[in-house]
Amino acid sequence: MQYEERFSKRLIQLRMQKGVSAREMSLSIGQNASYINNIETGKALPSMNGFFYICEYLNISPQEFFNETAEAPQKVRELAEKASALPQQQIEHLAALANDLLENLK
Template sequence: MDEFVKNRITQLRIKKGVSEYQMSYDLGHSRGYINNISSGKSLPSLNEFFSICDYFEITPVEFFDQQQQNPELVNKALSKFKLLNDSDMILVLSLLNRLCEKQG
């Protein structure tokens, strides 16, 4: 579990394009806070874990979803999708189906 947490934070941080120092600062900690987590020296407290999830704009469930490589991007797409009318949703779904067929 420790290995997963540190690797997941690193993965999400890199996708977000922020340094360990910047993330530590953004979360209100000393510059080495995220480095200590990434190196396995410490784990975040439960409250800090929730703050980290908020920082990445994801839920704790999404944090632990190993198949979800970019949950922040998926959440942004989903929030926009919810604003569409029914006919536009059908159009987007058909496009997604077509793109997925090309992937597989």
């Protein structure tokens, strides 16, 4: 799969997780109504500045955008932020829970 197609598919996945339309997202980042649709259909790619606005809107880093193994990077970030405020013992419980969940996926 070419990088343009992978970029488009990832954008669609992340936008849908946020629960917004392509039009709504386009307007929210200060672009014309068809901006995101054009990227998702492969008609255009964003500028570097546009890409950063997209990431900011999705509340993810550029690294998280390209990490295709992370299905919901914004939720992972939220979880990490909340976990960082927990006492050590609760963090250990949370880590054990995560390990159990991963074992059940196998």
